[in-house]
Amino acid sequence: MHELAITEGIINAxxxxxxxxxxxxxxxxxxxxxxxxxxxxxxxxxxxxxxxQGTIAQGxxxxxxxxxxxxxxLDCGFEGVIDRKKIRCPQCGGAELKLIxxxxxxxxxxxxx
Amino acid sequence: xxxxxxxxxxxxxEDVSNEIKKTLAEKRVCFINVMGSxxxxxxxxxxxLITALRDRYRIGVIEGDIAGQIDAEKMDKMGFPVVQLQTxxxxxxxxxxxxxILPMFDLDALDVLIxxxxxxxxxxxxxxxxxxxxxxILSVPEGDDKVEKYPLMFATSQALVLxxxxxxxxxxxxxERVERNAADINARVRVFRVSARTGEGxxxxxxxxxxxxxxxxxx
Numbered sequence: 507m508h509e510l511a512i513t514e515g516i517i518n519a520x521x522x523x524x525x526x527x528x529x530x531x532x533x534x535x536x537x538x539x540x541x542x543x544x545x546x547x548x549x550x551x552x553x554x555x556x557x558x559q560g561t562i563a564q565g566x567x568x569x570x571x572x573x574x575x576x577x578x579x580l581d582c583g584f585e586g587v588i589d590r591k592k593i594r595c596p597q598c599g600g601a602e603l604k605l606i607x608x609x610x611x612x613x614x615x616x617x618x619x
Numbered sequence: 620x621x622x623x624x625x626x627x628x629x630x631x632x633e634d635v636s637n638e639i640k641k642t643l644a645e646k647r648v649c650f651i652n653v654m655g656s657x658x659x660x661x662x663x664x665x666x667x668l669i670t671a672l673r674d675r676y677r678i679g680v681i682e683g684d685i686a687g688q689i690d691a692e693k694m695d696k697m698g699f700p701v702v703q704l705q706t707x708x709x710x711x712x713x714x715x716x717x718x719x720i721l722p723m724f725d726l727d728a729l730d731v732l733i734x735x736x737x738x739x740x741x742x743x744x745x746x747x748x749x750x751x752x753x754x755x756i757l758s759v760p761e762g763d764d765k766v767e768k769y770p771l772m773f774a775t776s777q778a779l780v781l782x783x784x785x786x787x788x789x790x791x792x793x794x795e796r797v798e799r800n801a802a803d804i805n806a807r808v809r810v811f812r813v814s815a816r817t818g819e820g821x822x823x824x825x826x827x828x829x830x831x832x833x834x835x836x837x838x
Contacts, residue, residue, distance in 0.1 A: 508710050508742045515628035523624045537628075542771060543745065591767070593774065593804045601806030609771075612627045618620050 512545060512611070513553040517563055519613045524562060529618035532563040536615045540573045540608040541590045547572075575608030632746055635714035639721065639749025646726040649835035650734070652748055654772055655756030656765075657738030660782040662690045663815040664756060665733055669699065671825050676730040676832060681720055683712045683737045690735065700724060711742035714749055730836045740765060744772035751835055752777040759783045763793045766800035774804040777831075778811060780824060785814040 516535060524532050539545050547570045558564045575590045581600035588596055595603060627633070643650050655661050662682075669678050679700040682691040691703035702723050704716055712734065724732065734750070736743040755776035757765055760783060766773045773779060779801050781794060798810050809827055813820035 508745065511709070511711075511713070512628055519624065519626040519628060523622060523626070527620070527622050529620070529622075542774070545745075591770070591803065594806070610627060613624055615624060616622045618622060 509546065509549045509553045510557065513550060513557045516550075516554065516568075516613055517558055517561060520566075520616055521561055521563055524616055524618045527618065529616075530562060532566040532616055532618050534567045534569055534617035535563070535613060536569045536571070536617075537611065538571050538573050538614050539611040540575070542575050542605075542608040543611050545611055571614070573607050573610065576606040577603040578606055579603055632714050635718050636747040636749045639714060639718055642721065643726070643732070643749060643751075646729070647836045648726055648729050649731045649832045650750045651731065652734050652736060652743075652750035652753045653756065654736045654740075654743045654753060654776070655738065655782075656740050656758070656761055659738070659756040659758040659761065660815050661735050661738065661756055662693065664780060664782060664813070665735055666694065666697070667815045667818065667821060668733070668825070668828065669694075669697065671821065672731070672829070672832075673699065675829070676836075677728055678731045678733065679724050679729050681717070681732065681734045683735055685709070685737060700729075706737060710737055710739050711746050712736055712748055713746050717748045731832055740769040740772055744769075744775055752831060754778045754780060756780045756782050757797065759786045759790050759792045763791075763796050766797055766804070770804050773801050773808070776805070776808060778809045778824070778827065781810065781812045782815055784812040785817050785819055 520532060520535050539547060551568050554568055574587045576587050578585045579595035579598060579600050580602040582595060582598040584595050584597040594601055653661050653665060680694055681702050681704055683704045683706060684690060685706055685708060688703045691701050694701040702720050704720055753776040755772050801808050801810060811820060811824040813824055
């Protein structure tokens with residue numbers, strides 16, 4: 507539902523970086539979105555097409571890669587991917603976990619010309 | 620040409636959230652983020668909490684609303700500092716809005732600041748606003764499947780309040796299912812069954828809350 511705020515964030519992250527490299531147009535923006543984040547990838551492109559109008563990012567394609575939920579278990583030291591519906595250590599069942607990945611969303615790279 | 624940038628999209632929100640945390644740590648103000656659906660009973664619960672705690676703590680409220688100010692007016696009548704935050708259509712509160720509003724409070728004269736977030740189970744959970752902890756409210760009539768459907772809010776809250784618990788006889792609401800689902804995604808969450816309207820079950824929540832407030836404000 508807050509895809510608009512996110513889309514603005516994407517443009518704020520991408521456009522200055524592309525300009526710094528002397529690009530005149532952004533062709534593609536590659537995003538990584540964690541499975542635990544509430545972002546709906548399907549809506550982002552639509553929002554993006556509206557918000558990017560008049561910027562060098564207009565017409566760019568968004569390519570989204572999902573990042574699975576990854577934890578480190580503070581009890582047994584297990585590190586790895588877990589099912590996002592069961593936030594427990596798959597090795598020892600421990601619940602003292604540190605979330606290493608899966609909540610983030612970031613712009614990974616750009617394709618520009 | 621490919622440019623590698625690796626830039627977090629909501630980075631600015633995290634930065635502002637950390638600044639708020641720092642300010643409130645210096646001022647020893649306990650900052651609580653209350654979240655839940657429209658109609659879950661956020662305003663009623665906050666009102667009940669304040670009524671119970673106002674003799675012991677100096678409390679302020681930030682009322683988030685998409686539009687209108689009914690809730691803020693209700694609270695203003697009770698005579699404690701309340702600031703209305705209208706998001707003008709937005710589905711969540713961001714750290715930046717909080718940092719604009721903080722100067723409206725005399726932080727030296729506050730122990731507790733409660734934010735009533737926008738009624739919504741999805742978006743507010745994404746945005747840290749510098750809070751010490753989160754309270755998620757789920758009311759009995761909403762159904763017992765909400766923790767499964769909207770995991771992030773329940774995964775990131777320290778307390779889960781099952782409100783309108785006095786209505787349970789009239790709904791197919793399996794409280795153990797809710798508690799099980801919550802424990803699956805958040806092993807340390809505390810679950811409280813209350814009725815903000817009748818006051819039933821409030822002692823447990825108040826005890827837990829006072830403990831956390833004391834930890835934050837003690838010199």
